[in-house]
Amino acid sequence: MPVETAEDSFTRFATGAAPRLNQALISVAGDAGRDAASEALLYGWQHWDRVRGMENPVGYLYRVGLSRVRRSERRKQHVVFPESPDGELPWVEPKLPGALAGLSGKQRATVMLVHGFGWTVREVADLMGVSAGTVQKHDERAMRKLRSSLKVGIDA
């Protein structure tokens, strides 16, 4: 009977987890989130014997990634998103990256994951280890703040 190696099981897990982990961390931390996602996955592989048994391994690795981001934030850098060159698609509202940077990390993650990447509230709640109600609360506050910063007023 073939036995699944640790590498096989990690690869299976990580192939699914990597895009979600990456989406979550680049939402929170912009450019720094990409490196954090790589480091979190590496951590997951190095500690796979422990991580594999966890109830919510993606949520755990998200926290690992966040701690990497926080370390880099000690340098007091603001979150930096990739710049969109003029005239190229997709078009990015010029004020949006700045407005997102003005939110808390959790708020930024919530609005980006839910509205940008199309996650369900429940999926975001699972990732962050909070209730769906808390996610809704973050989202509501964040969207109001974004509308206010962007002067969108109320969504059409």
Add this chain to the structure above:
Amino acid sequence: MPDLDTMLQDFASFIEEELPPPDVGTVVSAAAVPPAMPRRWFRPVLVAAASAMLVLLVVGLPFLFLGGDESIVDEPSTTTVASTTMPSTTVVSTTMAPTTTPPTTVLPTPAAPAEVVPFPASEVAVLDVPLSEAIPGFADTIVMSAWSSVDGYWVMRWRSSESMPELLLLPERTERALPVGLDASARWVAQILDDDVLVVQAVPTVPGEPFRREIVGHDVQIEAVSQVVWHDTEPGRLAWLECPNFLDGPTTLVTADISDPSAEPIRVRTFDQGCRGNPWGEDESDAAKPVVWLERWDSTGVWVTKFAEDAEGRDVRRSVLVDADGTETPVASDARMIARSPDGRSIWETVDYPSAPGQADPRYLSSADGQHRTAVPGLADGAHLYGAWWSPDGTRLAMWLNTDGGLRSGEEILRTVDSVSGEVITEIAEPALDGWGPTLAWSTDSRFLVYKEVPRTDTAVLAIHDTATNTTTKIPLTEDVDDIRVR
């Protein structure tokens, strides 16, 4: 200008293209290198793998849940009555077609505000019969509010005897303002201006009738007024936190009765925690700050949650109930109340959700004395409850739920049930409630549900559902509203 959702979707696609997920094979092989190797060595390898991942992404990984644009199909029982327009005050010109220059954003100077503005008839497809004729049996007044940082509050009031709503502008705005919303009686709206001014305005009953009250003014002792909540059921009762510092405590819980002009605010209790720090420590400082949050205020007291972070970085939260004399009662730490009936029965959610589809829903009904727990009536096994609203007479429950506890393949339903037997009264499929703050109210006779729908491809809709006939009348709104009350 595209709506905020579209902007965020475009931006998400863009940054994911620029910052694609790490390649798993590279991660595994990277870890084979002895630990003495500097951690960052593998980054160039990962960057090299990025293009391969991009191809994968384009093909479409199963983790991209970018929902398609479902077309909105009205239920057979649904009739569209009128198109109601709130004037758009933020005029933004945008081109989404392929373009070589970013579109320009034009923000007009707000028009000089007036106390009360008649509803602009030219922009309304007028309902040619009164609301009560279009919706037989409906006898209440609907009050809706929309808040904009440009104007302040717009309040739309729709009496059942009228064929069109009256729109009121309650002008009050500053550069930094935060809406609080309508009170239980829909007679007042509140907002926070410039962090430390708390203002309540009356929804006029007679055009031009003035009412503005500064509950907290600029006070050198207070850096911020935060987390203002209206009492769930008692009109004009307002609770908030006053913070001498944004991040550090102490924080004072204050309540006021707006309906009594002579009543002074009452300082109920002081907490050690701050009121504006981020409990997760992701902004303003590296360390998480202990924080208090006001959750709600109902007949049992003010619900306060205290956040902290333990040594391993996990959120630790503790909820307490504060009564009128400042006494704290701990609330079960693993649960949060989501709905409470007029007679004290309540629906709770445990904080930890099941992680696999088909697991039991973590919601339960608690008796008024808190001694007994049962399953939520009318919630089928395996369904997941998003939100619940008790009818004013306590006999019915409206429940917004997903038929699949795992939330991946189920259908969303708005269900009304007998709150004791759980017997289903009516069901509305795919109600398109606003997941970021569902807006729903029962009519005063516990017969109608009034709620806002936000179809993905359309503008917001005011839906009035008659549980007696199982029919729903939908009235398109060209602008969104934040709050709906029925009185």
